[in-house]
Amino acid sequence: MNHDANGGVLLMQVTGLGHAGLLIETQTSRILCDPWVNPAYFQSWYPCPDNRELDWGSVTEVDYLYISHRHQDHLDKELLASYVHPSTPVLLPDYPLSTLRTTLTSLGFSNQITPPAGVPFPIGDDRILINPQIGPSDGPIGDSTLSVKDDTATILNQNDTHLTNLSSTRSFGPYTAHFLQHTGALWWPMVYDLPLKAKQHFAQLKRSSQRTRALRYARDIEAAHVFPFAGPPMFLDPDLIGHNGTGDHGESIFEDPDVFLNLLRDQTSTTRGHRFFPGTVVDMDGDSMTVTQSLYSDEQIERISQDWGAYRREQILLRQRPLAKTEHAGHTPTCTNHTVLPDLIDWIEPLMRAAPSVCAAINGALEVDVQDERILFDFPARTIRAARGEQPHYRFTIPHSLVCSVITDLEPDWCNSIFLSLRFKASRVGKFNQALYAFFSSLDTERMAYVESWYAKRDDTNATFTADGWTIQRRCPHAGADLSQTGSISGNTLTCRVHGWQFDLETGRCIAGGAATIDATRAATVLPDGDTA
Structure with a gap:
């Protein structure tokens, strides 16, 4: 023992x-x-x-x-x-x-x-x-x-x-x-x-x-x-x-x-x-x-x-x-049958106005369907309003009770509540956008200020680094990780260790078939006479 x-x-x-x-x-x-x-x-x-x-x-x-x-x-x-x-x-x-x-x-x-x-x-x-x-x-x-x-x-x-x-x-x-x-x-x-x-x-x-x-x-x-x-x-x-x-x-x-x-x-x-x-x-x-x-x-x-x-x-x-009598009953919190749009405007619209870089990174509109309400998060305009038949880039359909719950609790992280519950539906046009989920993980003043600062620094799209004979954009196009720290190169393949995304450095394409691409060129070689090749 x-x-x-x-x-x-x-x-x-x-x-x-x-x-x-x-x-x-x-x-x-x-x-x-x-x-x-x-x-x-x-x-x-x-x-x-x-x-x-x-x-x-x-x-x-x-x-x-x-x-x-x-x-x-x-x-x-x-x-x-x-x-x-x-x-x-x-x-x-x-x-x-x-x-x-x-x-x-x-x-x-x-x-x-x-x-x-x-x-x-x-x-x-x-x-x-x-x-x-x-x-x-x-x-x-x-x-x-x-x-x-x-x-x-x-x-x-x-x-x-x-x-x-x-x-x-x-x-x-x-x-x-x-x-x-x-x-x-x-x-x-x-x-x-x-x-x-x-x-x-x-x-x-x-x-x-x-x-x-x-x-x-x-x-x-x-x-x-x-x-x-x-x-x-x-x-x-x-x-x-x-x-x-x-x-x-x-x-x-x-x-x-x-x-x-x-x-x-x-x-x-x-x-x-x-x-x-x-x-x-x-x-x-x-x-x-x-x-x-x-x-x-x-x-x-x-x-x-x-x-x-x-x-x-x-x-x-x-x-x-x-479970039907006890635990499962908890997934539909008690909620008065009221419209949620005014609460979402009061809570989240000031955060949108304080986060221009995050909203610019989202660069599109999200429609959130809650019971009979169609609510548009217009990130370019940084406003929330009733939808008017627009074609949004992103759409969430969320049970009314869950939205009421996060409003009541002022839960700052919808990923840590609604999204990981898998009790919602989603659709999008185009590729995954990390900024959208970063926004919904940051629904209080402190968190949004931190994420806004992070995205503002990330906006330097010209930053590059050199490794293994390649000059490569520094930020991963998936979630913005610093590839000079998280990237590893094998042959012509760059792997970001954060989420495992891989890119062909010759073509810039995502090997998994996603729409994301990366900028990479062969680094210049300095010859003995000072010229480059």
Whole structure:
């Protein structure tokens, strides 16, 4: 047993809590990371496999709490209020915005420790490193990783984070274990008005890019052991069960962990992958490791892993009736049947006027259909009004109750509420526009000012960098990442590590077939006589 006479661990121990939840134990510290058990996003998402039978009273008796970011499948307010003592110190990522800090303070967690970003920091006899990502496409404007080192092992909890600069994280190693997301958390293409074949095509591309990105991170970090986690969720509502896994007809983006584990086994020779369930206990000493189970038996894990679809169908049958009376009832909040246009004008139009660069990047109109209302967000004019039959670039159809809910709560991040619920429909003309979703992630003064500043700086479209004989535009045309930091070149192919988009440098075209293009030319070579070739 990996415990002393007083119950403390002798080696580093990590226990899976389901989804992105971890309990990290060293000889001197217990760190609770991203615990989630209650349904999220208007009761759309559920942890998979079911983690309700964990001893939550025990696992939440900790020395530190770490919440990587504000997404509801990482920040379970009900669980924190029920189980974690508010005096527990919080290890808070050094974000430029106060949203996560304010949310945790409102729950009573005022003892907050903010280590400097990307710098090793002592806690007890151990050292940690928190690496926050702060671009508008990083989670709810902010996502982070946590590395922990003691005398016996070093681990990286990457959860959902799209790491762009690996240097500080890599230098904290070498790593014994790497916990990373292997599948996505997105509504594209499932909610979009597209032909089935198009949805299947785009979903297949997305699944491929997700697993390839996870494999690239595993290779970059070079841990001895890799544990895929942080998804996918399961959907139990009859309106949403078609999104489980790869979907009824291959039109969904969610992939089960064994797909990635098989890829990892085939593509790497020095890293070993492991299944990671609620109750999986990992004991580490250097590169040596033992993995045991405390909730699901090995036989149950094997059965579930052989057919995740059958497991989810069992869960639907077991839980659908009680859910219909309790949990599912929550996805339609109580709402008076009033028009929402005046509230949206009062709330959001001042934010549009304060964000000329963001609105210019959107460069089109959005129609939001809410019950019988047709509401036009005219981003070029920075106004909101009733639609008059225009042909908008973008369209959302959202249940009236959900719009009422975010209005009542003044929820600043619709991605972290409406959009990830998958309880809406969307359509667009042309390519994906990151600025549109950045706008709807930033519906308060502080967040909008930050995103506006980011887009204003991004407007320098002439900025370039030189690498491997190429002169390339600095900003990725997908989400604006700095390619001088996030880009890698192999032959004539440039890959942006943030979302896995690839471009043919000879033609500038997006290899995945999207409409985005990149400017790239062969860099001039300086000859010995000072001429160029």
